[in-house]
Amino acid sequence: MLINRVKELRARYNLTQGNLAEKIGVTRQTVVSLEKGSYVPSLLLAMNIAEVFNEPIENIFYKEGEE
Amino acid sequence: MRLYLTIIMRSLLYVSLGIMVYNSVRVEQQFELLGRGYIDGFSVNIDNMVGHIFIGITIILVIMNVIHLLFMGKNKQAKMEDYILPEYDASDERSVEITGKAVRFAFAFILLYSFLILGSYMFIPNYFLDYVWYPMFTTASIPIVGLIFYLISFKVLYSR
Numbered sequence: 195m196l197i198n199r200v201k202e203l204r205a206r207y208n209l210t211q212g213n214l215a216e217k218i219g220v221t222r223q224t225v226v227s228l229e230k231g232s233y234v235p236s237l238l239l240a241m242n243i244a245e246v247f248n249e250p251i252e253n254i255f256y257k258e259g260e261e
Numbered sequence: 262m263r264l265y266l267t268i269i270m271r272s273l274l275y276v277s278l279g280i281m282v283y284n285s286v287r288v289e290q291q292f293e294l295l296g297r298g299y300i301d302g303f304s305v306n307i308d309n310m311v312g313h314i315f316i317g318i319t320i321i322l323v324i325m326n327v328i329h330l331l332f333m334g335k336n337k338q339a340k341m342e343d344y345i346l347p348e349y350d351a352s353d354e355r356s357v358e359i360t361g362k363a364v365r366f367a368f369a370f371i372l373l374y375s376f377l378i379l380g381s382y383m384f385i386p387n388y389f390l391d392y393v394w395y396p397m398f399t400t401a402s403i404p405i406v407g408l409i410f411y412l413i414s415f416k417v418l419y420s421r
Contacts, residue, residue: 219338220353223419227355232421236354238338 195258201229203247203254218242267325267347268412270318272405277315279401283394284311290393322347348411359418367411374406 211225227233244251291303333344344351378399
C-alpha cells in the first residue's frame with residue numbers, strides 16, 4: 195500500500211484542498227481521496243504534487259513499512 | 262449534476278424512441294389483423310408529442326455533446342476516448358479511472374440483463390399479438406438499465 199504525506203505538507207504550506215487541487219490540476223474530491231490514501235496517483239500527478247511542495251517524490255509517497 | 266442530467270436525457274431518449282416504435286408497430290399490427298380478417302376496423306389516435314420530445318432531447322444531447330467536446334478539447338491532458346460521450350467524466354485522472362471502472366461494471370451488468378431479457382421472451386410466446394409493447398420496451402430498458410447502473414457505480418466509486 196502507498197502512503198503519502200500530502201495532508202501534512204498541505205497543512206505546512208497552509209493550502210486548502212481546493213487550492214492544492216487547482217495547482218495540480220485535479221478536482222478537490224481527488225485531493226480528498228489522495229489524503230485518505232484511497233487513491234494512488236499517476237506518476238505525472240505525483241510529480242506535480244512534488245513540484246508544489248518542492249520535495250522529491252519519494253519523500254511524499256512511500257510504501258507501507260518504509261520510512 | 263451533469264452526469265444525472267445526461268443520463269436522464271439519454272434514458273428519456275430511449276423511452277421516447279420506444280414509444281414511437283411501439284405506436285408505429287401497433288398500427289402495422291392493426292393493419293395486419295384487418296388484412297387477415299380478424300377485425301373489421303380500427304381507430305388510431307396520432308399524437309406527435311412523443312416525436313417532439315424525441316427531437317427536443319436529441320437536439321439538447323447533441324448540443325451538450327458538442328459543448329463537452331469543445332470544453333474538453335482545451336484540456337491538453339485529456340484524451341479523446343476519455344470524453345467521447347457527455348456521460349464520461351474526464352475532469353481529472355481519477356474521474357477517468359472511475360469512469361473506466363463504472364463502464365466495466367455497467368457492461369457486465371448489461372451482458373447479464375440482456376441474457377435475462379432474451380430468456381424472458383420464452384415466457385411470453387404470444388408477445389407479438391397481445392404484448393406488442395414488450396420487445397420495444399425491454400430493448401429500450403437495456404441501455405437505460407446500463408446507464409443507471411453506470412451512474413450508481415460511478416457515484417459509489419467517486420465518493421470513496
